[in-house]
Amino acid sequence: MRIHVLADSDTRWKWGAGLAVGLAPGSEVHAHMLRGRSTPTARQLAEVGITPASITESTLPEFAAAPELDAADLVILGTVGGSTHAALHALAARFRGAVRRPVLMTGYVGVVYEKMADGLLLRAGADIVLANSPFDRRRFSEVYEPLGIPGSCIVQTALPFLDQRPYDPNRTHARHPYTVCFAVQPSVPADRNGRLYMLRRAISHARLRPGRDVLVKLRSKPGEATTHVEAHHYQVLADQLEEPLPRNLHFVYGNMSETLDRTDLLVTVSSTAALESMHRGMPTAILSDLGVREIHGNHYFVGSGCVTDWSAIDEGAAPLAHESWTADQGIRAVDPFGELRTRIGELLDRPLPPISPYYTADSAPEYVGALLRRRGLNPDGSPGAGATARSSGPMRRTSRRVLKVAYQFGVQRVAPKIQQWGGV
Structure with missing residues (x-):
């Protein structure tokens, strides 16, 4: 075909x-x-x-x-x-x-x-x-x-992209410790304060749980675009923090499926990565810290049994999605x-x-x-x-790329600095 x-x-x-x-x-x-x-x-x-x-x-x-x-x-x-x-x-x-x-x-x-x-x-x-x-x-x-x-x-x-590899809750952690993956989204939350809050909670969890690895899974690198505009890139926000990051917190890129291969708990606001982790039978946490709101998309997961918050995750929460809900959402379809x-x-x-x-x-x-x-x-x-x-042609395509990267660099790096200087 x-x-x-x-x-x-x-x-x-x-x-x-x-x-x-x-x-x-x-x-x-x-x-x-x-x-x-x-x-x-x-x-x-x-x-x-x-x-x-x-x-x-x-x-x-x-x-x-x-x-x-x-x-x-x-x-x-x-x-x-x-x-x-x-x-x-x-x-x-x-x-x-x-x-x-x-x-x-x-x-x-x-x-x-x-x-x-x-x-x-x-x-x-x-x-x-x-x-x-x-x-x-x-x-x-x-x-x-x-x-x-x-x-x-x-x-x-x-x-x-729902991978067929099931999660094994009894697997050993010889190659790496228990791993929490925070799957970020380019525009949820959209504002700088909300994104900074999420980053600080991931950092706090890494400090509270030094025996765990905490991954911040990023969609695009600074200057790249994806489906939605990412005005406040998490890695750029991390660079602006005064305190050093804990050694067990890592920013990662790459294929989501490969990241899930080493993950034990997927944490997100409403990323489709949650569907991937639920499909594998993996513990999945849908964050309600900024509210369960249509604008964030996490209201979609209300019936899943996975809506929780960072404080509960700090205390060990690892919810599993209800089977009846996943079936109706087509998450574990056989054919x-x-x-x-x-x-x-x-x-x-x-x-x-x-x-x-x-x-x-x-x-x-x-x-x-x-x-x-x-x-x-x-x-x-x-x-x-x-x-x-x-x-x-090559010259026009190059020019478009240069302008595109320059614009995104301004949005992601220059604008936050100006906001800091101006006390915004």
């Missing part, structure tokens, strides 16, 4: 590539990185551990015009809702009147805890919209069916790709209808028009003036 994955960040490439490899092992997977704020670096791509047959960086109009899509069997849209909707319009224009087109599939990288209706309607029009659990499938159907969107487009699967393989096979065996995004220039002219213009497209999905002109 020839699969093309459009991704706008390292996380969404990990999701899309993992889906491609999981549902059709041995397939020819091509990567298309959407040029923008979160375009992954070579290091971030290598960290995912999946090597594509080819890789390009392009704008949305350039992607939709790529000649290799004519031979594609499946296109996975691993992008934010607005970009996904724009891609549906661009591909609808590209394949209008064509005898053959690829199957279009999209979905969500993690838990869906905000803007559900908005995100779902922006994804409507894809042949397959993935639901990561029975819980999500029910919710998605409740949005689609009353609006006349066929519920048959919803296919249940599971997050592709996550079975239904998906069947559905893709059915679609490939018959002519596909024209691509029909939910919003059109007639039904939502202002919304769709603005959404498409921002991404270089005309209201009918065709490329805007000059949109497909190849402007990604």
Whole structure:
């Protein structure tokens, strides 16, 4: 099978590539990185551990015009809702009147805890919209069916990066001591005080428990971007502290699955790493120190039995997720790709209808028009003036990278210093 994955960040490439490899092992997977704020670096791509047959960086109009899509069997849209909707319009224009087109599939990288209706309607029009659990499938159907969107487009699967290696609670710690991993998030919490609080509690836990290793698992290095903006990088905050860090506290990067191989307790506010640890049967702590709030996403885990706080962790808390909750969340699915393989096979065996995004220039002219213009497209999905002109030569690409890194350096390092000097 020839699969093309459009991704706008390292996380969404990990999701899309993992889906491609999981549902059709041995397939020819091509990567298309959407040029923008979160375009992954070579290091971030290598960290995912999946090597594509080819890789390009392009704008949305350039992607939709790529000649290799004519031979594609499946296109996975691993992008934010607005970009996904724009891609549906661009591909609808590209394949209008064509005898053959690829199957279009999209979905969500993690838990869906905000803007559900908005995100779902922006994804409507894809042949397959993935639901990561029975819980999500029910919710998605409740949005689609009353609006006349066929519920048959919803296919249940599971997050592709849920590793099958189970956690052994009786393992010895000959190679390393009992390990607590704090999985950080780029934008949860978003403010400096909240992030500094979380860092200080991890440091405090390391001091209170000198026999443990405490890992602060970072998503990106200072200057790199990921799915969300990280204005106050934990390592930068640590550099600004006056007291030395305890020797048993370590900042780590790399593949999350490999970090979990040595972890005994996963601690986070609401990272999808919690789903990975729960899938393994590992103790998992969802922090409530800054409140159980929709803005933090930890409200999603209320029924898991894992919501706790740093003080309880200091005292030895190591909660395990309720089995009924994990089952409904699709965390421990036995055959996550079975239904998906069947559905893709059915679609490939018959002519596909024209691509029909939910919003059109007639039904939502202002919304769709603005959404498409921002991404270089005309209201009918065709490329805007000059949109497909190849402007990604070495000099321009280097300039974009330099500007991007300079901006992020200013946000992450210069701005905090100015705030300190000004007493902000």
